[in-house]
Amino acid sequence: xxxxxxxIELRAxxxxxxxQDSAELEILRVRYLGKKGELTAxxxxxxxxSAEQRxxxxxLANRIRAxxxxxxxxxxxxxxxxxxxxxLKEERIDVTLPGKKREIGKLHPLNSVLNEIKEIFLxxxxxxxxxxxxxxxxxxxxxLNLPPDHPARDTQDTFYVSDKILLRxxxxxxxxHVMENQKPPIRIISPGRVYRSDAVDATHSPIFHQIEGLVxxxxxxxxxLVGTLDLLMKRLYGDDCKIRLRPHxxxxxxxxxxxxxxxxxxxxxxxxxxxxxGYVELLGAGMVHPKVLANCGIDPDVYSGFAFGMGxxxxxMRKYGINDMRLLYENDLRFLNQF
Ligand code: DAH
Numbered sequence: 526x527x528x529x530x531x532x533i534e535l536r537a538x539x540x541x542x543x544x545q546d547s548a549e550l551e552i553l554r555v556r557y558l559g560k561k562g563e564l565t566a567x568x569x570x571x572x573x574x575s576a577e578q579r580x581x582x583x584x585l586a587n588r589i590r591a592x593x594x595x596x597x598x599x600x601x602x603x604x605x606x607x608x609x610x611x612x613l614k615e616e617r618i619d620v621t622l623p624g625k626k627r628e629i630g631k632l633h634p635l636n637s638v639l640n641e642i643k644e645i646f647l648x649x650x651x652x653x654x655x656x657x658x659x660x661x662x663x664x665x666x667x668x669l670n671l672p673p674d675h676p677a678r679d680t681q682d683t684f685y686v687s688d689k690i691l692l693r694x695x696x697x698x699x700x701x702h703v704m705e706n707q708k709p710p711i712r713i714i715s716p717g718r719v720y721r722s723d724a725v726d727a728t729h730s731p732i733f734h735q736i737e738g739l740v741x742x743x744x745x746x747x748x749x750l751v752g753t754l755d756l757l758m759k760r761l762y763g764d765d766c767k768i769r770l771r772p773h774x775x776x777x778x779x780x781x782x783x784x785x786x787x788x789x790x791x792x793x794x795x796x797x798x799x800x801x802x803g804y805v806e807l808l809g810a811g812m813v814h815p816k817v818l819a820n821c822g823i824d825p826d827v828y829s830g831f832a833f834g835m836g837x838x839x840x841x842m843r844k845y846g847i848n849d850m851r852l853l854y855e856n857d858l859r860f861l862n863q864f
Pocket of ligand 1: 835
């Protein structure tokens, strides 16, 4: 029995050497020292021993148990130390490595120019208002003096939700909402998305942005319109900027005009950008048609007003010399980082 015990101690020590993790260590502990372990199995045979042998073997067994326990905890301590050593090595931070650069976003040129325009108008005492993009035919066309059979509707075909409900083709619809809800004096701009069933190309998109302007009060004249737009363009494009009004037709204004600005490229001499005109077209405007005022319950004999509508994309493209509208929607960082 003595040899058996010594043999157990020897094997346990040899196996301990090879153990690499704490789970294996636990299995070993149970195998040698557990209730059904080898050492216990031998101790159960103690009853067969003589009275002299029993205390001797008992002592030996206790010593061996204590020794194996100690060896196991020593091995455990070694394993723990090795593990934390390994962790420390793996998780070490090399402070000399260059840092990871975080890209910081910025406003899209459509938004930064829109913000600029809003600031200019806020400075002139205008409010910025919102309007619905899904709109009644009445607000988008009819109340703006475009009855159902009006030929000018053809140039603004859109997406219909039903016979009477559509995606707005112009922010001019907001004029009606504002005049229905607010009595003069009125001074607003209304930026937002508009929709037309146009195919995408360098100058067209089925979704684009407009900024509408409306001023209604007593004694408003064309001079107020020209002064307002002149100031807007000078702020936007620089003090050298000049505007020019050409007679035009819009059903909701009378008289109506198209507003051009001096060509940024050639300064008025004529070039390919302005098609030798010296000016480029930028927006539509006019004096609010008396019928439109009356449609909203505003007496055209007492009040007058001016309105204008401009395409935000066109303004941005002119400002930065961008020749293809699609660039504004593709979100290509090589393009966007230039602004
Ligand atoms: N709504 C017009 C369009 O989309 C632009 C416009 C022209 C707006 C003249 C106006 C205006 O307010 O007075 O083509």
